[in-house]
Amino acid sequence: MLSHLGKDLRIEWRSREAINSMLFFALLVVVLFSMAFDPTRSTSREIAGGVLCVATLFASVSALNQAWAREIRHQVLDALRMTPADGAALFLGKVLANFLFVSIVQLVLGPIFFIFYNLHPLGDTWLLLAVVPLGTWALVSNGTFFAALSIRSRNRELLLPLILFPIFLPALLAMVDSVRTILTGDNSDPSFMWIKILAGYDILFTTVSLLLFDTVLEAE
Amino acid sequence: MKKLLILLGFLSVIALMAWGFYQAIYAAPTEGTMGDVQRIFYYHVPHGMLGYLFFSINFVASLLFLAWRREQPAKALVADAWALAGAEVGVVFCSVVLVTGPLWGRPVWGIWWTWDARLTTSLVLWLIYVSYLLLRRFAAGPQMQTLAAVLAVFGALDMPINYLANRLWRTQHPSPVFFAGDNGSIESHMLAAFGWNVLAWAVWGLTILAIRVHVERRQQSIDGSEAAAALAGD
Numbered sequence: 042m043l044s045h046l047g048k049d050l051r052i053e054w055r056s057r058e059a060i061n062s063m064l065f066f067a068l069l070v071v072v073l074f075s076m077a078f079d080p081t082r083s084t085s086r087e088i089a090g091g092v093l094c095v096a097t098l099f100a101s102v103s104a105l106n107q108a109w110a111r112e113i114r115h116q117v118l119d120a121l122r123m124t125p126a127d128g129a130a131l132f133l134g135k136v137l138a139n140f141l142f143v144s145i146v147q148l149v150l151g152p153i154f155f156i157f158y159n160l161h162p163l164g165d166t167w168l169l170l171a172v173v174p175l176g177t178w179a180l181v182s183n184g185t186f187f188a189a190l191s192i193r194s195r196n197r198e199l200l201l202p203l204i205l206f207p208i209f210l211p212a213l214l215a216m217v218d219s220v221r222t223i224l225t226g227d228n229s230d231p232s233f234m235w236i237k238i239l240a241g242y243d244i245l246f247t248t249v250s251l252l253l254f255d256t257v258l259e260a261e
Numbered sequence: 262m263k264k265l266l267i268l269l270g271f272l273s274v275i276a277l278m279a280w281g282f283y284q285a286i287y288a289a290p291t292e293g294t295m296g297d298v299q300r301i302f303y304y305h306v307p308h309g310m311l312g313y314l315f316f317s318i319n320f321v322a323s324l325l326f327l328a329w330r331r332e333q334p335a336k337a338l339v340a341d342a343w344a345l346a347g348a349e350v351g352v353v354f355c356s357v358v359l360v361t362g363p364l365w366g367r368p369v370w371g372i373w374w375t376w377d378a379r380l381t382t383s384l385v386l387w388l389i390y391v392s393y394l395l396l397r398r399f400a401a402g403p404q405m406q407t408l409a410a411v412l413a414v415f416g417a418l419d420m421p422i423n424y425l426a427n428r429l430w431r432t433q434h435p436s437p438v439f440f441a442g443d444n445g446s447i448e449s450h451m452l453a454a455f456g457w458n459v460l461a462w463a464v465w466g467l468t469i470l471a472i473r474v475h476v477e478r479r480q481q482s483i484d485g486s487e488a489a490a491a492l493a494g495d
Contacts, residue, residue: 190408194400203395207388208415211422214381245418253411256327260407 045134052111053142059107063100063146068153070096075157085158090220093147093154094176094213101143101180102202105188108139113192118258128255132185136247139181147173163226168236172223175239176216179246183208186250190257208246215239274464281454281461289454298368305361307459309383311466312354316390316420318470319347323413330407338481341406344413345397346473348390350466355387370433379434382423389416 053059074092078084112118121131154160184205191200219235285303292299322344329337362380363373374380393416397409427434 187412190411191396191400193404193408194396200396200399204392204412207385207392210385210388211382211419246415249414249418253414256407257411260404260411 043134045131046137049108049135049138050141053138059104059139059142060145063104063142064149066103067096067100067146067150070099071150071154071157085160086163086224087221089154089158089160089224091217092158093150093173093220094216096150097143097147097177098180098206098209098213100146101139101184102205104142105139105181105184106192106198106201108135108185109188109192122258128258129251131258132189132251132254135189136178136182136185139185140178143177143181144174147177160224162224164223165226166223168223168233169220172216172219172236172239175236175243176212179212179216179239179243180209182243182247182250183212186254186257189254193260212239212242212246215242270468274461274468277457277461277464281458284454284457289451290448292451295369298365301361301365303454303458304462305358305365306455307462308354308357308361310459311463312351312358312386313420313424314463315347315351315354315466315470316386316417317347319344319351319390319393319413320417320420322347323410323417326406326410330403337406339478341410342474342477342481344410345477346470348393348413349473350470352387352390352394353469354462354466355383355390359383359387375433377433378426379423382419382426386416386419386423389419 071092074088074096078088109118112121122128184201187204187208188201191204194200215235215238219233219239222235281303285300289300289303291297322340325340326337326344329340362383366375367373389412393409393412396412397405400408
């Protein structure tokens with residue numbers, strides 16, 4: 042697993058392809074939304090969480106397709122299938138690498154976001170450090186899985202969002218609602234129910250993905 | 262003889278559905294507060310229940326496909342036909358639920374749609390199975406069947422959440438009438454109308470399912486002989 046992770050990180054370090062394109066794309070989405078809604082201070086607290094999530098979602102879909110397309114190009118994937126290593130290790134390595142990329146994008150994007158939307162959070166901002174990684178993990182783990190699944194089909198770039206978005210919807214809802222609660226500080230969710238749902242979603246879907254990844258990898 | 266039996270079967274399905282219609286629209290008493298709009302309940306709830314049934318057929322068939330695909334490819338193809346038919350009929354039933362729900366919600370709640378847990382998870386369920394059907398359209402060959410079966414497992418994860426949504430959370434969607442302990446109660450004529458409609462739509466859905474499985478099996482044998490012919494032509 043670590044060697045898969047190391048390989049992906051090294052490729053990314055040398056090309057910086059995924060992070061740059063994701064970053065610019067997410068930035069564009071943020072700018073587009075801020076022009077489309079022209080948010081004031083109070084409305085921006087309401088919608089900021091959603092905009093951040095959707096921007097990350099769109100940006101990572103393009104990068105996730107690239108992550109597997111790179112392996113297809115010189116039949117690397119077939120070579121990986123022939124190694125005695127477990128498919129789950131390959132999957133976990135890919136997820137971790139993508140998780141790092143998306144997190145870096147979010148770290149860079151976060152401050153820009155606060156400036157563009159004049160954000161002034163009223164709730165417990167530190168909780169964002171729990172919510173955002175949990176949501177990102179849900180996105181990346183499912184995204185990596187379904188990118189591997191759709192990469193074999195005819196129009197793979199189109200298929201990934203078609204499958205991923207419905208599956209990711211519950212996590213998106215939980216993430217957006219918990220971010221909004223934190224930013225507006227309205228105490229509507231005192232027992233952190235949305236964060237718990239998000240964590241439960243992560244555990245459930247990552248487990249199923251790990252169990253089924255070998256089947257997807259060996260599908261022919 | 263076989264044709265006669267099939268014809269009789271079709272006629273009895275139609276008769277059963279007509280009887281269910283009569284029960285729901287004429288025989289069942291008008292509900293006190295909601296009036297005639299409540300009759301949509303005899304369509305909405307049976308379709309929801311049967312939607313679970315067809316998605317469960319899809320789920321079980323997908324698991325069987327995954328189990329059989331290496332050792333018993335012939336049996337796996339049968340399972341795949343059932344999985345496809347289950348998903349298609351399930352999407353139709355789920356669509357009926359999503360259409361009849363707002364038709365009832367508009368006069369009773371005053372709004373067509375609200376984002377509560379039950380409605381949202383139903384919509385997600387529908388979206389997942391539509392994407393399942395799209396995947397089957399886009400990918401090709403036997404690997405598509407494996408990939409679709411994997412996606413079906415993810416779709417099935419949403420089913421228990423959807424079922425429990427108005428039991429776990431306080432939703433705007435009415436709380437369950439059946440299997441709800443002491444809270445649920447229903448007048449006996451209404452129960453009869455409801456039961457007849459469940460039966461009629463179940464028989465109808467299973468008939469369509471059987472026809473769809475039959476068509477898909479034919480398609481599979483055509484595909485198989487085409488592949489064999491192509492190999493022989495080489």
